[in-house]
Amino acid sequence: MRVILFVALPSEFPKEYANDAIEIHYTGVGKVNAAIKASQVLKDLDPANTIVINYGSAGSNLEKNKIYKCASFIQGDIDAEPFAPKTQTPFDELIYPNLKDGITFPGTGLTCCTQDMFEKNPVGDYIYDMEAYSIAKICKANGFYFASFKFISDNGNTDDWEKNHNQGVATFKEILESLVISFLIKNSPDGGTVDTPVLGTGAERRESSNLSWGTKPLWAANLINHYLNKTKTKNYLEIGLWNSGTFNQVNADIKDSVDPDISTNAKFGVTSDLFFKKYAPKLKYKYDVIFIDGLHHTDQVDKDISNSLKYLNEGGVILLHDCNPISEMRQRVPADFDIWEHGWNGDVWKSIYKFRKNNSHLKYNTFVIDSDEGLGVIIPNNVGKPLSTPDVEELDFEFLDKNRKQVLNLISKTEFFDREFKKEKKPKVHFITFAEGTHRSTGYKFSETQKKLIDSIQSKTKYEVVFHTHNLNSLSMQPWFYKVKDYPSTFDSEWWKRDGYLCAYKVFLTKQVLDIADEGDLVYYTDSSAYYKDPFVENLDRFFKYVEYNGHVCGAVGTDCRHNSFGCCDNKEIWSIIYPNTTIDFEKMLNKMHIVASWFCFQKNETNKKFVDEWAKWFEYEYDGLPLARYHHTVDQSIFNMLVYKYGFKVFFDDKNYHEENKNHNAVHQTLNSEKNDNIENLKKWFYNPNDL
Numbered sequence: 001m002r003v004i005l006f007v008a009l010p011s012e013f014p015k016e017y018a019n020d021a022i023e024i025h026y027t028g029v030g031k032v033n034a035a036i037k038a039s040q041v042l043k044d045l046d047p048a049n050t051i052v053i054n055y056g057s058a059g060s061n062l063e064k065n066k067i068y069k070c071a072s073f074i075q076g077d078i079d080a081e082p083f084a085p086k087t088q089t090p091f092d093e094l095i096y097p098n099l100k101d102g103i104t105f106p107g108t109g110l111t112c113c114t115q116d117m118f119e120k121n122p123v124g125d126y127i128y129d130m131e132a133y134s135i136a137k138i139c140k141a142n143g144f145y146f147a148s149f150k151f152i153s154d155n156g157n158t159d160d161w162e163k164n165h166n167q168g169v170a171t172f173k174e175i176l177e178s179l180v181i182s183f184l185i186k187n188s189p190d191g192g193t194v195d196t197p198v199l200g201t202g203a204e205r206r207e208s209s210n211l212s213w214g215t216k217p218l219w220a221a222n223l224i225n226h227y228l229n230k231t232k233t234k235n236y237l238e239i240g241l242w243n244s245g246t247f248n249q250v251n252a253d254i255k256d257s258v259d260p261d262i263s264t265n266a267k268f269g270v271t272s273d274l275f276f277k278k279y280a281p282k283l284k285y286k287y288d289v290i291f292i293d294g295l296h297h298t299d300q301v302d303k304d305i306s307n308s309l310k311y312l313n314e315g316g317v318i319l320l321h322d323c324n325p326i327s328e329m330r331q332r333v334p335a336d337f338d339i340w341e342h343g344w345n346g347d348v349w350k351s352i353y354k355f356r357k358n359n360s361h362l363k364y365n366t367f368v369i370d371s372d373e374g375l376g377v378i379i380p381n382n383v384g385k386p387l388s389t390p391d392v393e394e395l396d397f398e399f400l401d402k403n404r405k406q407v408l409n410l411i412s413k414t415e416f417f418d419r420e421f422k423k424e425k426k427p428k429v430h431f432i433t434f435a436e437g438t439h440r441s442t443g444y445k446f447s448e449t450q451k452k453l454i455d456s457i458q459s460k461t462k463y464e465v466v467f468h469t470h471n472l473n474s475l476s477m478q479p480w481f482y483k484v485k486d487y488p489s490t491f492d493s494e495w496w497k498r499d500g501y502l503c504a505y506k507v508f509l510t511k512q513v514l515d516i517a518d519e520g521d522l523v524y525y526t527d528s529s530a531y532y533k534d535p536f537v538e539n540l541d542r543f544f545k546y547v548e549y550n551g552h553v554c555g556a557v558g559t560d561c562r563h564n565s566f567g568c569c570d571n572k573e574i575w576s577i578i579y580p581n582t583t584i585d586f587e588k589m590l591n592k593m594h595i596v597a598s599w600f601c602f603q604k605n606e607t608n609k610k611f612v613d614e615w616a617k618w619f620e621y622e623y624d625g626l627p628l629a630r631y632h633h634t635v636d637q638s639i640f641n642m643l644v645y646k647y648g649f650k651v652f653f654d655d656k657n658y659h660e661e662n663k664n665h666n667a668v669h670q671t672l673n674s675e676k677n678d679n680i681e682n683l684k685k686w687f688y689n690p691n692d693l
């Protein structure tokens with residue numbers, strides 16, 4: 001299950017607030033931006049396996065600083081009368097017949113009115129925003145589940161928006177977690193409905209809120225269904241049926257129940273001991289989930305666990321209720337008080353402790369989720385966590401209370417959620433190439449090399465390659481092109497001539513691709529050289545493996561070319577702009593090796609984004625009334641050089657290769673493939689911080 005969260009601006013909900021399992025995408029402001037981003041993100045996703053959520057600030061007459069759920073969406077600023085009433089798009093039924101009933105989703109919620117203007121006079125209890133309708137429409141048209149949550153930042157006052165728009169973060173974080181839990185676990189009793197307004201309750205404050213585990217606990221039924229969703233067969237056994245409250249919510253192919261109280265109508269109206277002795281051996285099947293919720297006395301629970309293990313299918317799970325009593329009284333056995341008045345869990349917790357202590361902890365993963373009275377989980381999967389508590393004479397409540405985390409291997413529902421739904425993402429390689437025109441003396445078309453690179457790369461790597469293929473025409477359509485199209489050419493000499501905009505493509509394309517790549521993806525740039533015309537002839541995986549390990553490789557160096565060779569990067573003033581307030585000895589620096597950036601690779605992460613943003617910043621930086629970019633090599637070589645030294649980033653160095661040879665995109669791969677194997681130690685030794693060379 002993938003959870004996609006669309007937010008217009010990072011300030012409204014910064015990435016670090018979201019649980020790892022949630023993929024946040026920032027759309028930018030307005031309907032068009034939101035539609036572009038939502039289509040890009042959702043185009044290859046499976047609606048049956050994806051939840052789409054939108055969150056953001058909004059204006060309304062409703063109370064400020066509260067979060068409301070929206071379930072209907074209209075466009076506030078469309079007016080095509082008489083072809084359709086205001087707020088409705090005419091002729092939609094021709095193109096999107098499944099939208100004929102409007103953009104609404106199941107569950108309660110208000111109406112969100114989306115428009116490309118800031119609403120200064122909100123009416124009724126409409127909620128005004130600038131993105132939700134677009135995302136909702138895409139979701140509705142393509143069958144995605146969608147919910148939108150709006151934080152009322154203002155009643156139409158732009159100053160209020162500025163002040164408040166980022167104030168809903170903490171509350172929404174809680175709502176998001178609860179909501180996602182209830183959705184990820186199919187058929188949850190809470191699935192699909194979140195009251196309006198939805199207010200955060202604070203963390204899981206059981207003491208003060210008397211058995212309330214946050215806004216929406218993970219109930220036993222949620223957990224049972226969750227595990228049943230994962231198993232091939234779906235055979236369920238509940239020990240202790242009572243009023244079937246849980247049982248009725250369970251979705252399984254075979255549903256058996258055991259309870260000696262015949263008024264419960266359990267399939268097997270006997271004690272669990274008798275069931276396992278007399279009936280279970282005759283069954284033709286075993287169970288995938290067994291829920292132990294019968295007699296809450298530890299001796300009985302011990303027996304229920306060991307019997308259940310015998311009737312569990314491979315891959316099956318045992319769940320136990322009432323594992324985390326909050327008071328001494330609630331775990332007292334026998335219960336010498338009115339359990340209906342005070343609540344009672346019995347001493348099931350001791351069975352969890354004993355099971356962890358006595359059974360090879362390496363064979364069973366045993367833990368308790370801090371929700372719904374403590375949900376115990378025993379998974380026979382050869383992965384366990386050693387019990388770190390001291391041996392004790394008597395298992396009393398004080399011992400539990402002091403050592404809950406260790407005794408029960410207690411985790412919060414958020415931790416559980418993280419473990420279960422964290423995706424294992426394989427990084428993709430984003431391959432950037434650019435080619436335009438012909439070589440000045442040979443007339444060779446750069447696009448010929450570009451084509452060879454593109455045609456060969458996928459056969460040389462097991463990583464999925466995403467292509468970003470450019471020429472001048474495609475550059476001219478990039479949002480940043482207007483900034484650089486009038487940049488002056490550098491140097492007058494025909495030989496060294498550099499067009500301003502052609503200098504810009506590396507930095508801006510790299511920045512752009514890093515922005516859209518998923519965290520952890522690799523962004524790989526290679527020149528379409530007129531000298532090194534071969535396709536990729538070497539396998540690239542050792543190189544990508546190293547980049548995944550190190551985070552980047554910023555081109556290569558050769559001993560024959562220094563910053564001051566051929567005046568390539570010898571302007572000390574520019575060094576001092578990029579290295580401000582430093583005592584660095586520039587004379588020495590100029591004698592260090594000059595980096596050739598004919599190819600480089602960055603993994604998407606915060607440090608690399610900072611590096612590339614700085615690269616772009618200096619590119620545009622005005623110096624002597626002109627952008628720094630006017631210098632020969634300043635952008636596509638010199639600034640890059642200076643930053644690699646400044647950040648201490650790694651470059652490839654093989655003393656057999658001279659500067660020119662490093663322009664060969666096959667060179668680094670040749671060297672790495674000459675190693676005996678791809679152990680990281682073998683790969684590491686070819687990459688250096690150039691300051692150390």
Ligand SMILES: C[S@@+](CC[C@H](N)C(=O)[O-])C[C@H]1O[C@@H](n2cnc3c(N)ncnc32)[C@H](O)[C@@H]1O
Binds near residue numbers: 258259
């Ligand atoms: C806590 S209730 C079960 C609640 C139910 N599982 C639910 O989630 O709604 C405990 C039930 O266990 C049953 N019980 C008591 N002793 C039992 C035993 N030895 N074997 C099986 N069930 C037993 C009781 O009759 C009672 O109905």
